[in-house]
Amino acid sequence: MSSSESAETVEVLQLKSQESVESVEPSMSEWSSLVIDVEPPNPKRVLYEEGLYDPGSGEICAAYVAQSDSAVFRHVYYNYPCVSDPGISDALLGPAPKPVYPDDGQELYLALCKQMNQTPVRIFLRALLGTKADLSYYCVNPYGIQAMTKSLINNKTLTSINLTDNFLNDDACFHLGEMLTTNTILTELNLAGCRIGPSGSLRLCAGLAKNRALMVLNLSRNQLGDGGTDHFSQAIFSKSRVQEVNLSSNSISGKGAQTLSEALEWNNQITHLDLSRNLLYSFPSGLCNLLIELSNSQLLKFINLSWNSLSGTKLSDGIKQIFKAKNLQHLDISNNRLSTTEVAMDLTVSMAKPKKMVTYDVSYNPITSTDSILFINKLQSKFVKIQKLYMDGIPVNVEFIQILNAMKLLPNKQNVEVTYGYVEGLHKAASPDPRETVLNRVEFICKKPKKNKVDIALVIYQLLKEGRNILDTKELTEAIEFAGVSLDNGLIAELANVFPGPISKKGAKRVNIAMMGEYMKRKWPERKLPPTPPPEPEPIPVPEKGKKGKEAKGKGKGKK
Numbered sequence: 001m002s003s004s005e006s007a008e009t010v011e012v013l014q015l016k017s018q019e020s021v022e023s024v025e026p027s028m029s030e031w032s033s034l035v036i037d038v039e040p041p042n043p044k045r046v047l048y049e050e051g052l053y054d055p056g057s058g059e060i061c062a063a064y065v066a067q068s069d070s071a072v073f074r075h076v077y078y079n080y081p082c083v084s085d086p087g088i089s090d091a092l093l094g095p096a097p098k099p100v101y102p103d104d105g106q107e108l109y110l111a112l113c114k115q116m117n118q119t120p121v122r123i124f125l126r127a128l129l130g131t132k133a134d135l136s137y138y139c140v141n142p143y144g145i146q147a148m149t150k151s152l153i154n155n156k157t158l159t160s161i162n163l164t165d166n167f168l169n170d171d172a173c174f175h176l177g178e179m180l181t182t183n184t185i186l187t188e189l190n191l192a193g194c195r196i197g198p199s200g201s202l203r204l205c206a207g208l209a210k211n212r213a214l215m216v217l218n219l220s221r222n223q224l225g226d227g228g229t230d231h232f233s234q235a236i237f238s239k240s241r242v243q244e245v246n247l248s249s250n251s252i253s254g255k256g257a258q259t260l261s262e263a264l265e266w267n268n269q270i271t272h273l274d275l276s277r278n279l280l281y282s283f284p285s286g287l288c289n290l291l292i293e294l295s296n297s298q299l300l301k302f303i304n305l306s307w308n309s310l311s312g313t314k315l316s317d318g319i320k321q322i323f324k325a326k327n328l329q330h331l332d333i334s335n336n337r338l339s340t341t342e343v344a345m346d347l348t349v350s351m352a353k354p355k356k357m358v359t360y361d362v363s364y365n366p367i368t369s370t371d372s373i374l375f376i377n378k379l380q381s382k383f384v385k386i387q388k389l390y391m392d393g394i395p396v397n398v399e400f401i402q403i404l405n406a407m408k409l410l411p412n413k414q415n416v417e418v419t420y421g422y423v424e425g426l427h428k429a430a431s432p433d434p435r436e437t438v439l440n441r442v443e444f445i446c447k448k449p450k451k452n453k454v455d456i457a458l459v460i461y462q463l464l465k466e467g468r469n470i471l472d473t474k475e476l477t478e479a480i481e482f483a484g485v486s487l488d489n490g491l492i493a494e495l496a497n498v499f500p501g502p503i504s505k506k507g508a509k510r511v512n513i514a515m516m517g518e519y520m521k522r523k524w525p526e527r528k529l530p531p532t533p534p535p536e537p538e539p540i541p542v543p544e545k546g547k548k549g550k551e552a553k554g555k556g557k558g559k560k
Helices: 003-022 043-049 087-093 108-114 123-126 143-152 172-181 197-208 225-237 255-262 284-295 313-322 342-349 369-379 398-407 434-447 456-465 473-483 489-498 511-525 545-559
Strands: 132-134 161-162 188-190 216-218 242-246 272-274 302-304 331-333 359-361 388-391 419-420 470-472 510-512
Touching: 108 123, 108 143, 123 132, 143 172, 143 331, 143 510, 172 197, 197 225, 225 255, 242 313, 255 284, 255 545, 284 313, 313 342, 313 398, 342 369, 369 388, 369 419, 434 489, 434 511, 456 473, 456 511, 470 473, 473 510, 510 511
Parallel strands: 132 161, 161 188, 188 216, 216 242, 242 272, 272 302, 302 331, 331 359, 359 388, 388 419
Antiparallel strands: 470 510
16 A cells, blocks of 8 residues: 555545544533623613713714814705605606696686797786676687686686677687586676677587576677577576576577577576567567566566567567566567557556566557557556656657656656657647748859859849839849849749739739848848948049130230
8 A cells, every 4th residue: 555545544534533523412511502691781871771871862973074063964964864766756757747826827827828829818817816807899819718718717706707799619619618617706708799609609508507606698699599599598407597698689589489488497597688689570489488488487677579570469468478577677678560559458458567667668669649548547557666668759649748747746656757759749840931942042043153153142132222122023033134143934933922022013923122131131141232332522623724824814805
């Protein structure tokens, strides 16, 4: 066996001996887990428990910080906790936060105008801080209405908007309707003359049906027709609380009135209704149904049916029903075609029913003077409370005036106001003065020539100055022709008729020049003859020298 092999065997034997030694378990007294090292108590904690030590604020002592004492309290790492995320992830990954605007809506309106590339309306911007926005006749861009309506979402002050005669399209009406669905502050909206039509009415009334704050709505002159009225009636049916409605000048016929009456059966809160200047004469049964439905209202105060060509006993019977409204104060049926005695009786028989009625206007209806007495007889009753009866354009007679004067002597009728047209049989129409007519014709002919114009008044004054007070027609013609003007025989004969003089022995007519001159002085007081100059003195004859010498010589010879 070599030396190397012997060395390897020795190492193997040593490893085995070590493994045998390690595999033997030590005794329990030799276990390390039974040895417990007891740490001495912390002297500061012991003193803290005894109340003799204060650990302080917990900040790092300034002695161990490489900064000045004043800079320690400003250092972000020592006075403030660590910021986990300063907002970088939200800024990069999250959506941009929505801006918050004040409730008045001014900043929101300017931001929307900038976003929509629209010019802001300064009047509306200022009105957002007030109660009324008057944009009438302002030519507002209809596409700028969207910015206006959105700025009113949270506004708490603006209660009235006036957009009279600003032509609005369907988009503008849509946004106005959207605004009405959420706005609870706006109480008055004036869209007179905006020409929204039936399609605009559809979009506007869709929001009106959900609104419970709007009280006054003006839709006059908007070309609604019966279709637009149907959309408005649907909004009324949906419990809209609008009270004052103006639907004048919209070409609404009796069919539109019928749909409105059906809506009022379920929601009759209207106090003021203006249906003037429409086409209600067509389909009269629809208007009658509307009037009957309005007569059941406990809130109706004002109704205007003027300029509708209403006529016939059927419509007058419907008007008679409207007097049943207990709180009716104003009724206007002027400028219609209500005539005949039966119609007048229908218009007067129920005048005593409304106890709060103030104004009754029947002006410019073809009512005769005989039928007008029915109104004044009814008005003088103590049960009629009407204070103003307007009958402009309606003729009356003397009996009407007598009854009116007697009524005003009553203590409860002294403040009653009654208007009427002309009085028949009291005044006679004055015919024109023939003297003025003839003289105006003579004056026109005398001034017609451009070169030789003659003043007829001066010609007559000259004849009077010469003492020619009475002339026959031939002499007057010659005198005027001598002045430079020729008048035809018919005009001269008319002068003899209007200014007659004594008839000649042969029966010929004469002209009274003195009477004509007196009338001309009243008609043309500024015309006068020029003053006559005084006569010139006669010249004194001057004797000639030669003649005087000869006369002297002749006298001398005679004496001799």
